[in-house]
Amino acid sequence: MEYTTLGNTGMSVSEICLGCMSFGSSDWRPWVLDEEESREIIERAIDLGINFFDTANVYSMGESERVLGNVLDEYDRDEQVVATKVFGEMGEDPNRQGLSRKAIEQELENSLDRLGMDTVDLYQIHRWDDETPIEETLETLDDAVRRGKTRYVGASSMWAHQFADALATSDHRNLERFVSMQNHYNLVYREEEREMLPLCEKEDVGVMPWSPLARGYLTRPHEDVDATERGESEERLYDHPYREGGGAEINERVQELAAERGVKMAQIALAWLLHKDWVDTPIVGTTSVEHLEDAVEATEISLSASDISYLEEPYEPVRVSGHE
Template structure:
């Protein structure tokens, strides 16, 4: 395993992080989830990502039990706040009240007295941003949070938060957690340049595009039984955007490149995200330990400029079937 600084902060994280969205507490039994965490630890992963909303808080509980008894200083535990965790009017968002109550719940479920990275899971348009930033800063000063980040924020939202932190003397955001893959490159235009300038690192999720970049979805064929595309609890709506026959055919054309490099399709996809110098880590999930062990082989892989060009040539302009997004791959930063 290789390690990278999280942006310009002093925190080092494993360049492959283990995430438990859609798995722990929902799709797989706890014994299987704990076996996946054990495999991640065996492979050198030290960074674990979760959120209070995953599996209605159960994902944090499972992760906490899986990590219990380990040397806390050797782990980087990341969680998030924003989405509803209750039915009350203050059980969501980024108000001081919800942030304060959410961190206490997350710490209890995770079985720890601090988290290494606490992330705003989305931007809250209903709460003054200075209130949110002050609430996060309070948690840093109390020692309950070491670093603060965001997830899926737009460049202008990140920029506003940084300006407020600087003006008020508050702790700055050090990271963003966006979706990023060969098929979803929206951060390259604005978020990455801003982050490079301001010292933020990206912890990217879905580097294999919900499994599409493994090559298991074939054009003209029904999705494999038991795959994410057939499981309404596991992101089936999200993956539909990638299932056009044209796009699936282009993904299949990546296989010769992976074969030449001695990589699986998934390893190639994960390694591709790690070639971006602004990416601090790529998050992988798993329902079986062998998936973890396979994905970790992407750590340390270097893809030269010619390979990156060939990948762009194969995929061409990537048009996602999402009414709010049309993505054309830009030159890599």
């Protein structure tokens, strides 16, 4: 496993980040693994050299953080990098969601309790909050760093103008700056290349794309997309515009290149992302040890410039999806 530093920080993270949305409780989503099955994947990830784990308070309503915390407790915590998020609804009460000082301070304490940690490595805002001034959010996050509750702060999907505003506000007020952007980016969803990725490059912000395999769409022929339990039941696999623009043709080209190279489709899709200079570490979601191993092997696949253009060529702009 190779390691890279996240954005302009000195913190080393593995080239593959393990997404923990699939761990927690099957009561939340039918494809989510319960604790014992999740443990097997997380332990194998650590064996393979993965040191970077992404979760959120909302995943399985806190169970994902709890399960991750329990497993990591058996390892040297100083060697693991844990990222979690805040914003989504943790209850109907208006103060159990969003990015107000009250919500962030409460949710951060709750996340730390569930993770069994005093300090999380990266605390991310899951979305932009139209109801809270960005100054309030940034001041609260800055306090969280000063109080030793988080080491770094990061952001997730939003419009580039909002992220530029947040970065400028933190610079202007001398507040802790977002070091990372977790955004929606894969071979069949490349709208982030217009504004967000060039902004991150210019500002030296680390990029950790979510759904790098298009929620499974890039892991099997498009006619088989509903072949798995998640494929059958996950609405977002169908809401995101993966089949629009040139999606179906890209899926076919991924199949073709995978067959030619004797590797799996998922590995070609991940290798493509890993060849993008602005990507630090894709966040892979899996419920299978074999698929996790595929992801790690993909870090060794080299694609030529002509492979990359062949995969990219059919792409046509699609509607914005992920923070709309």
